[in-house]
Amino acid sequence: MVLKQRARREEDKQQRREAITKAARALLERSPRLDTTIAEVAERAGVAKGTVFLYFATREALELAVLEGELEAWFDAVDAELDQSGKWTVQRVTSTLVSTVLLRKLMIRLLGRLHSTLEHNADDAVIAAFEKRLAARTIATGARLEALLPFVAKGGGVKALFYMRSLLTGLWAMAEAAPAVQRALAEPDMAPMRVEFEREFEHSLSALLKGLAAE
Amino acid sequence: MVLKQRARREEDKQQRREAITKAARALLERSPRLDTTIAEVAERAGVAKGTVFLYFATREALELAVLEGELEAWFDAVDAELDQSGKWTVQRVTSTLVSTVLLRKLMIRLLGRLHSTLEHNADDAVIAAFEKRLAARTIATGARLEALLPFVAKGGGVKALFYMRSLLTGLWAMAEAAPAVQRALAEPDMAPMRVEFEREFEHSLSALLKGLAAE
Amino acid sequence: MVLKQRARREEDKQQRREAITKAARALLERSPRLDTTIAEVAERAGVAKGTVFLYFATREALELAVLEGELEAWFDAVDAELDQSGKWTVQRVTSTLVSTVLLRKLMIRLLGRLHSTLEHNADDAVIAAFEKRLAARTIATGARLEALLPFVAKGGGVKALFYMRSLLTGLWAMAEAAPAVQRALAEPDMAPMRVEFEREFEHSLSALLKGLAAE
């Protein structure tokens, strides 16, 4: 009933947009199934449901914005690290990638369903913009990898990041299985099937990079 | 209304069960979003909706059965290949894995949402059985890898399969993106972001295995 | 598709709520088994199915609202009668209760399955509110009975109403039996089992009140 102040200036609009994104992020973080509803987001952001749609055309566009924020933060962190001087080895690159990723669980989870959900119900413009920005950052970080790891060919940096992303989401899904799966894996003879995320992610990523070097 | 035949013998029941699974598989194959409904499956299988629930307690159990069939077929194929004599190199193993996988698109897609499927309508018994059978096959094939690739440590075969599965589903998701994404990637400057599944899967898997060898 | 009017003011909302209740009442009145569906109610009220759930959380909450309306009307009528001056005898009280009740068949029927309704989709808040309002009216009318009938002890008015309610619903159920039962009772030698509602309700209620006086 209380009419919210209208965001007339571009600046105010941006602010409101971020308030919504922030609310969505907080909620998604707390939702193991990522099944937050728009109504919840609106309430937490202190706006009406309809307002959310004023800033995000679809539920998926909002989620995409959250993911983009997470990705930006990660790219920022990784780039900053990779820009550090010193001797860069496969080991050091691996550690950098692993450690920065570990701080962004929500990014991993959202990335895991980027394909199945997010990309589906967002309109072309939103998706194109997302992909464009993702491309820019991926290419930039990929270039850094190419610079630091001489054995990575031109264009190979982006590919390496793709591989990393696959290992990341795939191993996470195995490691953070549903409760019922966890119970099944608790049986002694199921031990070999248990996945400890950090260990396996590091191990596989390290091997992958070493393998690229060995080609 | 149509089929009044009753499957009394265990054998007939198995047959009916497979008829349903087969219908589901066919439908899933044709459904890009994997959003087949039980009603559709029942109709295609020529049975009543209720009959489906006689054989599969939930929608998810049915999906799991389809995936299991695909996995079985793949494990059969891989095992048969790996049991061939001759000299086994990383390259040959990679080709074997890649070529067998390429024939099973549905397996890849279902694998890609195994995580979310399992989370949804968890029936402990069904999940446990699935995981158990998956474990048996994974361990057996993992052992073969360990035997063929001396540098793979004990237990490393299973891990290698996990890594492969991650690359498989992750790269597939990138390669087979939603139409809107495809359109975005069609832009000339987005070229680096395009993923050609077979090439990248082979490349990354090969690197990964080589990397494991180099440790 | 039809009604796009939005009830923004509290007043309009109340109106819409009542339109739905009214539709439900009309339908229930015509449904011997009280098995009206939400879809039917929505259609008759000229709103979408979802709209009904905007005003009533569950099917049962709606039914409760209808019953509450009936009860309110009855309490209003009885209270008005009992507030009339003049000499009050057991006979007059009985007639008042009987005559007011006879006009509210739907109330009787809904009251007859209040027990099972409440057991089903219990929403504590809705139930608590219903019970609270029912209590207020029951206690108020009970107090009137205590005032008019000197032999009714303090608190006895409410009990008397409980007894009346039991006779009311019980005898109604016997009198308005299912068709098959009616047919069975049509046999000459089943005559003693036939129940004529008004006569028996009046008779039993009158006896009950007299009995309370005789204590």
Add this chain to the structure above:
Amino acid sequence: MVLKQRARREEDKQQRREAITKAARALLERSPRLDTTIAEVAERAGVAKGTVFLYFATREALELAVLEGELEAWFDAVDAELDQSGKWTVQRVTSTLVSTVLLRKLMIRLLGRLHSTLEHNADDAVIAAFEKRLAARTIATGARLEALLPFVAKGGGVKALFYMRSLLTGLWAMAEAAPAVQRALAEPDMAPMRVEFEREFEHSLSALLKGLAAE
């Protein structure tokens, strides 16, 4: 799979029938919502689902049989008591009715939904038979009441039993309310609405009989 012995002789059939009724009774007793399924009954009785329908045309017919058993037992008990010699007062009759009823909770509960459910989905023959037997017992016991209580007119005994049945089921429904209702009634100011079954049943029944005497 194991074929049950076939009940060829009438005697065996009766036995099987009773085994099913017994299973149903046991299950209903333990089911607060009386929502036992045929499958459960069949399993407990050690027969196939289809067999239940061999003996009872519908679910309701079975429930009716259970109720009839309960009623028979009650009528037996009451008749035996009423056939005792000695001085019979309203008080003694009341105590007899109350005490015999208190032992048969399932009877009360089933009686409470005889109207709404049981009578609806049973075929004419079953209902007619039930009503006929019920009539016989009711009339017989009614006659006893008429003999013992001189003020009860001819035919009044049956009516008295009807009134009693109404008080019985009505007060039980109020006393054994759904959990949510109990919680609502737990509030201090809701105290007047609480119903203690035995006390109120006895009180109202006693008053009713006294009232009949006073006419």
Add this chain to the structure above:
DNA sequence: GATGAATGAGTCTTCATTCAT
């Protein structure tokens, strides 16, 4: 721009009952 009431598509699942064996 903001609000929030209205919309309505979408679907699983239960279980009494039937009937082929």
Add this chain to the structure above:
DNA sequence: AATGAATGAAGACTCATTCAT
């Protein structure tokens, strides 16, 4: 008579999205 597989009707409810105010 007994079995148990097959049937299919039946219906509440959620929630993203729209749009009148």
